[in-house]
Amino acid sequence: xxxxxxxxxxxxxxxxxxxxxxxxxxxxxxxxxxxxxxxxxxxxxxxxxxxxxxxxxxxxxxxxxxxxxxxxxxxxxxxxxxxxxxxxxxxxxxxxxxxxxxxxxxxxxxxxxxxxxxxxxxxxxxxxxxxxxxxxxxxxxxxxxxxxxxxxxxxxxxxxxxxxxxxxxxxxxxxxxxxxxxxxxxxxxxxxxxxxxxxxxxxxxxxxxxxxxxxxxxxxxxxxxxxxxxxxxxxxxxxxxxxxxxxxxxxxxxxxxxxxxxxxxxxxxxxxxxxxxxxxxxxxxxxxxxxxxxxxxxxxxxxxxxxxxxxxxxxxxxxxxxxxxxxxxxxxxxxxxxxxxxxxxxxxxxxxxxxxxxxxxxxxxxxxxxxxxxxxxxxxxxxxxxxxxxxxxxxxxxxxxxxxxxxxxxxxxxxxxxxxxxxxxxxxxxxxxxxxxxxxxxxxxxxxxxxxxxxxxxxxxxxxxxxxxxxxxxxxxxx
Amino acid sequence: xxxxxxxxxxxxxxxxxxxxxxxxxxxxxxxxxxxxxxxxxxxxxxxxxxxxxxxxxxxxxxxxxxxxxxxxxxxxxxxxxxxxxxxxxxxxxxxxxxxxxxxxxxxxxxxxxxxxxxxxxxxxxxxxxxxxxxxxxxxxxxxxxxxxxxxxxxxxxxxxxxxxxxxxxxxxxxxxxxxxxxxxxxxxxxxxxxxxxxxxxxxxxxxxxxxxxxxxxxxxxxxxxxxxxxxxxxxxxxxxxxxxxxxxxxxxxxxxxxxxxxxxxxx
Numbered sequence: 001x002x003x004x005x006x007x008x009x010x011x012x013x014x015x016x017x018x019x020x021x022x023x024x025x026x027x028x029x030x031x032x033x034x035x036x037x038x039x040x041x042x043x044x045x046x047x048x049x050x051x052x053x054x055x056x057x058x059x060x061x062x063x064x065x066x067x068x069x070x071x072x073x074x075x076x077x078x079x080x081x082x083x084x085x086x087x088x089x090x091x092x093x094x095x096x097x098x099x100x101x102x103x104x105x106x107x108x109x110x111x112x113x114x115x116x117x118x119x120x121x122x123x124x125x126x127x128x129x130x131x132x133x134x135x136x137x138x139x140x141x142x143x144x145x146x147x148x149x150x151x152x153x154x155x156x157x158x159x160x161x162x163x164x165x166x167x168x169x170x171x172x173x174x175x176x177x178x179x180x181x182x183x184x185x186x187x188x189x190x191x192x193x194x195x196x197x198x199x200x201x202x203x204x205x206x207x208x209x210x211x212x213x214x215x216x217x218x219x220x221x222x223x224x225x226x227x228x229x230x231x232x233x234x235x236x237x238x239x240x241x242x243x244x245x246x247x248x249x250x251x252x253x254x255x256x257x258x259x260x261x262x263x264x265x266x267x268x269x270x271x272x273x274x275x276x277x278x279x280x281x282x283x284x285x286x287x288x289x290x291x292x293x294x295x296x297x298x299x300x301x302x303x304x305x306x307x308x309x310x311x312x313x314x315x316x317x318x319x320x321x322x323x324x325x326x327x328x329x330x331x332x333x334x335x336x337x338x339x340x341x342x343x344x345x346x347x348x349x350x351x352x353x354x355x356x357x358x359x360x361x362x363x364x365x366x367x368x369x370x371x372x373x374x375x376x377x378x379x380x381x382x383x384x385x386x387x388x389x390x391x392x393x394x395x396x397x398x399x400x401x402x403x404x405x406x407x408x409x410x411x412x413x414x415x416x417x418x419x420x421x422x423x424x425x426x427x428x429x430x431x432x433x434x435x436x437x438x439x440x441x442x443x444x445x446x447x448x449x450x451x452x453x454x455x456x457x458x459x460x461x462x463x464x465x466x467x468x469x470x471x472x473x474x475x476x477x478x479x
Numbered sequence: 480x481x482x483x484x485x486x487x488x489x490x491x492x493x494x495x496x497x498x499x500x501x502x503x504x505x506x507x508x509x510x511x512x513x514x515x516x517x518x519x520x521x522x523x524x525x526x527x528x529x530x531x532x533x534x535x536x537x538x539x540x541x542x543x544x545x546x547x548x549x550x551x552x553x554x555x556x557x558x559x560x561x562x563x564x565x566x567x568x569x570x571x572x573x574x575x576x577x578x579x580x581x582x583x584x585x586x587x588x589x590x591x592x593x594x595x596x597x598x599x600x601x602x603x604x605x606x607x608x609x610x611x612x613x614x615x616x617x618x619x620x621x622x623x624x625x626x627x628x629x630x631x632x633x634x635x636x637x638x639x640x641x642x643x644x645x646x647x648x649x650x651x652x653x654x655x656x657x658x659x660x661x662x663x664x665x666x667x668x669x670x671x672x673x674x675x676x677x678x679x680x681x682x683x684x685x686x687x688x689x690x691x692x693x694x695x696x697x698x699x700x701x702x703x704x705x706x707x708x709x710x711x712x713x714x715x716x717x718x719x720x721x722x723x724x725x726x727x728x729x730x731x732x733x734x735x736x737x738x739x740x741x742x743x744x745x746x
Binding site for chain 2 (some may be wrong): 426430435436438445450452453
């Protein structure tokens with residue numbers, strides 16, 4: 001809380017752009033030096049657009065979004081208390097210190113450094129995750145992958161570059177899935193977005209390797225207000241991975257991203273996220289996908305960190321035979337609230353969906369599953385199954401399941417919901433410890449088993465790291 | 480029995496169950512157990528439902544829901560050749576000292592691969608790393624001896640196992656871990672005749688001059704396969720009668736009620 005107080009005090013010193021000297025360097029030819037201030041005004045929004053040299057339509061879009069942001073009320077559900085405690089005036093909306101301005105390693109909290117050590121993360125990567133350096137992945141790797149993709153006709157770049165170099169595609173699809181009016185935080189992101197990924201996969205193209213944000217870290221994907229847009233053309237396929245299991249230290253108290261996915265006929269998008277923000281961050285993310293005929297969209301979503309997360313990846317099944325899937329885990333430890341879930345909208349016949357949500361709570365943490373299955377009239381033969389499993393590690397923690405269903409069609413429609421709540425009980429631990437395994441290790445095994453349906457969907461290195469992280473959490477070795 | 484080596488000495492053991500949700504709710508279950516377990520011997524503990532048989536094994540292993548209020552459990556320390564109290568040790572520490580307990584209802588852990596659990600257990604008990612290759616080899620021979628379906632190893636710990644498969648898993652762990660004392664808590668329950676025979680054979684293969692067994696059972700039929708050296712009858716949290724294998728037959732003909740009555744009269 002002290003940090004927040006002091007930033008508030010500083011923010012009163014409302015110097016304008018020339019006062020503070022945080023540098024922001026784009027990785028491309030243009031080098032901007034831009035000085036930030038806290039808080040948000042229309043002028044700042046216009047300046048963001050101006051400095052990025054954006055086309056007029058984007059400037060107008062930002063300004064309009066800013067107006068919507070001001071008008072939109074705060075959501076009156078989820079973590080209301082947490083939401084209302086966000087001080088919008090104390091936030092840097094652009095060119096934050098973690099950008100070009102490098103933080104000193106000494107500023108990174110000890111507990112986070114210890115976790116890096118225990119996870120065995122290479123030093124260069126530690127510095128990136130700690131916000132000390134803006135990049136760590138070798139340029140060579142990045143370039144060779146980019147060349148392979150270019151040969152396939154795949155566009156994989158940061159959003160700012162996409163707007164400059166592929167403005168026709170961006171203009172056609174940008175904000176078509178999540179309009180600024182969707183919610184207050186989508187409006188905020190639309191006004192001040194920066195960074196994020198843009199991917200376009202041409203028809204009949206299977207991108208065999210998962211595209212990872214790691215490879216283009218130098219393009220600043222891990223911003224506060226990143227904006228991601230992925231389009232798979234007919235019968236193409238891509239897997240995108242963002243985030244990482246290791247704690248990501250941020251001095252920013254608000255992370256509010258918007259992610260839009262468009263899966264054309266017969267195409268497949270899998271979007272995997274592991275979020276482990278430091279526990280001062282409000283992580284309020286809007287993620288939505290549209291799946292056309294026989295397309296498939298899968299959200300694999302892991303929320304480990306942050307103070308409050310509110311995130312409900314959605315899939316709109318708009319074409320016959322489309323399939324949507326959300327697989328998520330949430331871990332809520334001391335002082336954390338994970339309010340996560342999923343939303344699937346069946347808007348065409350023969351569409352199918354499945355949701356598997358796993359939540360873990362410990363030390364008074366709170367997790368909420370909030371989900372909606374909507375079946376529109378005439379979406380005959382739609383099938384959906386929802387499964388929510390909660391595992392509580394002690395009696396102080398809470399877990400809530402809020403499944404909503406709106407079913408307008410009956411013909412051939414089947415919607416199933418199943419929820420379980422369990423505890424790591426003493427008898428289970430007694431059994432395992434009686435075989436020579438310490439209690440902490442036994443707990444870790446139970447938990448890793450519980451999240452196994454999630455981890456088995458992750459690439460190996462992520463799965464291993466996630467399991468190690470959970471093991472450390474159990475030993476109370478973190479934070 | 481005087482020239483035999485004492486392995487476990489339970490003396491005037493009083494223990495109560497403490498409700499984990501309400502620490503004030505306590506129920507006395509063991510009311511002064513005296514029991515001596517000798518190296519190389521098979522001890523049968525018999526008694527009616529609710530007599531404290533299972534509690535006794537849980538207390539020896541260190542279940543957190545039981546509290547010892549009086550008495551002691553002492554265990555032979557090979558290094559010092561002395562009997563030392565184990566009541567201050569956690570369950571996994573007792574396991575590392577060579578105490579094993581099989582469960583009436585082994586728990587299942589969804590998502591935890593059987594092989595991962597077994598290898599972790601073995602490495603902890605032996606106090607050293609075991610390569611995957613060596614582990615597989617050892618596992619395979621032990622499973623074959625117990626006529627276990629190799630596909631069980633592709634599953635999660637006890638998840639979806641039949642009653643018989645779970646019991647075999649317990650005996651598999653017993654044979655892998657090679658404890659000095661094995662407490663088998665109603666290992667015969669829920670087994671059909673064939674399974675009982677296979678499980679008993681598995682146990683008998685482990686019988687030697689070093690290892691002690693505590694066989695907890697209601698029924699004679701297990702003891703037809705595994706002949707006990709001594710029999711201890713427990714009722715109302717006390718050992719009320721001790722003797723040789725002949726006690727099993729007496730019990731079978733008279734029933735518990737009669738023996739409990741006799742013991743009460745005698746005291």
